[in-house]
Amino acid sequence: MENLEYWVKRVTEEFYELVYADEWLKRVFTVDQKVITSQQIDFMIGALGGEKRYGGKSPADAHPHIFVSEEMWERRENLLIDAMTKVGAPLELKSRWLKIDLAFKRHIVMSDSSQCKKRFFSDEIIQVANPFKKVS
Numbered sequence: 735m736e737n738l739e740y741w742v743k744r745v746t747e748e749f750y751e752l753v754y755a756d757e758w759l760k761r762v763f764t765v766d767q768k769v770i771t772s773q774q775i776d777f778m779i780g781a782l783g784g785e786k787r788y789g790g791k792s793p794a795d796a797h798p799h800i801f802v803s804e805e806m807w808e809r810r811e812n813l814l815i816d817a818m819t820k821v822g823a824p825l826e827l828k829s830r831w832l833k834i835d836l837a838f839k840r841h842i843v844m845s846d847s848s849q850c851k852k853r854f855f856s857d858e859i860i861q862v863a864n865p866f867k868k869v870s
């Protein structure tokens with residue numbers, strides 16, 4: 735794809751701006767915004783067939799300490815779609831990116847927080863209730 739690096743950078747930067755402004759997700763992303771933005775840029779460029787610069791954990795192993803529910807997954811994907819729309823990303827990028835995300839979904843989404851596992855001794859389990867959910 736033409737300008738792959740340019741688009742991945744634009745989308746990822748916009749995406750994390752939205753994530754770190756989101757009342758729910760900003761409480762889940764306790765890591766530094768600049769650091770995760772640059773890791774994700776490297777990861778996605780590699781996953782989309784560009785230069786392989788990412789040497790970190792696979793997405794399947796990066797989140798066992800985070801309780802990602804189906805609802806949280808959907809919120810993240812919606813912010814990603816919003817970011818792509820906002821920067822005017824090419825349709826081809828949108829569909830390929832969402833397919834890659836989907837391939838990792840079953841490794842990341844959990845049905846219950848008891849499935850969370852620390853990666854390191856010092857890890858905190860991250861479980862944040864949806865602040866948008868109406869309580870009846």
Ligand code: HEM
Pocket residue numbers: 762763764765770773777790791792793796797800802806807808810834835836838839842
């Ligand atoms: C709702 C879903 C998701 C949430 C809430 C989430 C959240 C996070 C957070 C908070 C971290 C930092 C973990 C830490 O270092 O302590 C992280 C790391 C990471 N995420 Fe996600 N993520 C989600 C989905 C995805 C997807 C779909 C992908 C890729 C297709 C992905 C790829 C990665 C990668 C590669 C890292 C590791 C960066 C590194 O430490 O080297 N994540 N994620």
